[in-house]
Amino acid sequence: MPLFTRSNPEPPRDDQPLPDHQITRLAEKRLVHEAMGWFRRNEHRLADWQLEVTAIPAPPFGEEQRSRWVRDRFEELGLIDVHRDELGNVFGIRPGVDANAKFLAVSAHMDTVFPAGSPLDVKRDGDRLRGPGICDNSAGLVAMLALAGALQDTNLRHRNPIVFIGNVGEEGEGDLRGMRHIFSQPRWRENIERVLVLDGAGLDSIIAEGLGSRRFEVTVEGPGGHSWSDFGVPNPIVALGRAIEHFSRTPLPDSPKTTFNIGVISGGTSVNSIPQSAFMRVDLRSAAAEEIDRLEASLRAAIDDAVEETRATVRGRVPLRYEIRMVGNRPSADLPAAAPLITTLRAVDAHLGIRAKVNRASTDANIPLSLGIEALAIGGGGSGGGAHTLHEWFEPLGRDLALKRILLTSLALTGVTE
Numbered sequence: 382m383p384l385f386t387r388s389n390p391e392p393p394r395d396d397q398p399l400p401d402h403q404i405t406r407l408a409e410k411r412l413v414h415e416a417m418g419w420f421r422r423n424e425h426r427l428a429d430w431q432l433e434v435t436a437i438p439a440p441p442f443g444e445e446q447r448s449r450w451v452r453d454r455f456e457e458l459g460l461i462d463v464h465r466d467e468l469g470n471v472f473g474i475r476p477g478v479d480a481n482a483k484f485l486a487v488s489a490h491m492d493t494v495f496p497a498g499s500p501l502d503v504k505r506d507g508d509r510l511r512g513p514g515i516c517d518n519s520a521g522l523v524a525m526l527a528l529a530g531a532l533q534d535t536n537l538r539h540r541n542p543i544v545f546i547g548n549v550g551e552e553g554e555g556d557l558r559g560m561r562h563i564f565s566q567p568r569w570r571e572n573i574e575r576v577l578v579l580d581g582a583g584l585d586s587i588i589a590e591g592l593g594s595r596r597f598e599v600t601v602e603g604p605g606g607h608s609w610s611d612f613g614v615p616n617p618i619v620a621l622g623r624a625i626e627h628f629s630r631t632p633l634p635d636s637p638k639t640t641f642n643i644g645v646i647s648g649g650t651s652v653n654s655i656p657q658s659a660f661m662r663v664d665l666r667s668a669a670a671e672e673i674d675r676l677e678a679s680l681r682a683a684i685d686d687a688v689e690e691t692r693a694t695v696r697g698r699v700p701l702r703y704e705i706r707m708v709g710n711r712p713s714a715d716l717p718a719a720a721p722l723i724t725t726l727r728a729v730d731a732h733l734g735i736r737a738k739v740n741r742a743s744t745d746a747n748i749p750l751s752l753g754i755e756a757l758a759i760g761g762g763g764s765g766g767g768a769h770t771l772h773e774w775f776e777p778l779g780r781d782l783a784l785k786r787i788l789l790t791s792l793a794l795t796g797v798t799e
Contacts, residue, residue: 404732407793412535416788419531420781426530427523428510428777430454435512435519436503439492444469444549447491451522451547458529460545466566469549470559475532477542478798483574484544485795487528487787489521489761490551490559490580490745494769508776515775516765521579522547524761527784528791540796544573551580551745556596556709560748575722575794576749577787578758582765582775584783588758589723590741591750593713594666595673599624599684601648601703605657615691615701617659618648623687625661631679637668641676662708668741670713681705711743712751722755722794729789733782759787 407413420427439447448469455463460473471491474484493514495501503512512519529545531537548559564570580588601617625643633639641663648659665676684703692701716723723739730737737759746756762783765775 401728401731404728404789404793407797408732408789410797412537413788413792413797416531416535416537417781417785419534420527420784420788423527423530424777424780427527427780428505430526431510431515431519431523431775432503432505432512434522435510435515436501438495438497438499438501439514440495440497440499441492441550441553441555443497444491448547448549451491454526455529455545455547458526459533460529466562468559468562470563471547473529473545475529475539475543475545477540477795478538479540480542482541483572484542484569485791486544486546486569486573486576487525487791488546488548488560488576488578488745489525490518490549491522491547492549492552492555492559493517494552495771500771502771506774508778510775510777511773513771513773515773516582517768517773518551518580520582520761520763520765520775524579524780524784524787528787531784531788537792538798539792540798541574541794543791543795544569548745554708557711557745557748560745564748564752564754570752570754573749573754576746576754576756577722577791578744578746578756579761579787580744580758581760581768582763583760584735584762584779584786585737586760587723587726587737587739588742588744588746589716589739590668591712591714591747592666592668592741592743593670593673593747594664594709594711594743595677595707596665596709597663597677597680598660598706598708599663599680599703600658600660600706601684601688601701602658603655603701604699606655608653608655611655613694614655615694615699617656617701620688620691620701620703621646621648621659621661623690624684627683627687628663628680631676631683634672637672639667639669639672639676641665641680664709666743668713668715673713711747714747714750716746716750716755716757720755722757725793726757726759726786726790729786729793732789733786735782735786759783761787
């Protein structure tokens with residue numbers, strides 16, 4: 382975990398927190414001080430970027446236009462080897478002095494929760510910025526660009542290289558597909574040492590515990606028919622209702638926290654028709670993979686029992702089929718409390734007077750964490766509200782403090798050269 386090179390040949394051991402005074406020494410360096418001042422001087426530019434990128438649609442599996450916008454910004458900011466992969470993930474590299482050192486990855490997801498065709502009313506409202514996705518994740522994207530801009534304009538040099546990544550597929554049914562693809566590639570899986578994920582606004586939360594989730598779509602199908610003349614034909618909605626009732630009795634532990642939710646249920650065509658099909662979507666979550674496994678087994682058993690019960694109410698061999706399809710699978714994994722990434726961030730927070738709490742959530746950090754690679758997610762500063770709604774807003778007041786935090790953490794991990 383390099384902090385300085387040349388003038389400090391013996392940096393702190395990787396298994397120990399950084400002393401606060403070393404962060405102070407880092408912050409007092411002339412070029413580092415200039416870089417921290419860059420954020421306040423360029424706030425208007427950052428706000429313009431934020432409004433511009435928010436106005437570009439980036440629905441699930443439709444991030445193409447925004448991906449090209451991020452690529453263009455990377456090129457403007459002087460990054461090298463700027464390119465897009467086959468999924469649309471965007472990469473730009475700031476080389477380090479040591480060509481053989483591993484990368485620090487700084488990432489921000491480009492996609493939003495809003496489907497194609499959603500109205501994107503993006504505007505300034507005094508100091509407040511408004512628009513769907515203005516925080517999640519335009520705030521994270523802008524924080525990543527701000528770090529690249531400050532390093533470029535001050536010509537700060539660091540030992541380890543930094544790869545900046547705008548990734549696709551973090552939200553909802555994207556199921557972290559961008560990060561999965563990145564870390565399936567040997568170039569990145571073998572050469573990225575740590576990942577700093579920038580997601581949303583704020584600076585009071587550190588997501589260092591990856592919340593696991595598994596999502597299923599359950600479909601039940603039968604012959605259907607008229608509610609009067611075909612009465613007695615097995616009803617897929619009734620089968621789903623029985624399955625939900627059985628599954629909802631599944632006991633849950635107090636610790637680790639484990640939850641389930643039936644979020645969508647649909648089927649049928651009219652009140653006087655026995656439906657031919659019905660489906661539901663189920664979300665299972667836990668801090669422990671074994672608990673998700675247990676919930677999945679319970680769900681499958683509940684559906685099988687419910688379908689058999691519904692068949693048994695009918696004379697003869699009337700078909701009733703079901704399918705359980707997994708539509709999401711996010712691994713759970715935690716960053717050890719003594720890992721250099723989090724101890725460095727904690728030292729930076731102590732220097733800047735930031736009081737942040739470690740929380741558990743599902744973010745892009747889940748993927749590298751599940752592979753044993755250090756990762757955590759933090760916000761890009763400012764404040765906001767209305768996330769995942771058309772009325773989302775962001776206020777930049779205090780953004781520069783979060784950007785100083787990101788800068789100092791990145792430089793402490795990559796090693797500033799004298």
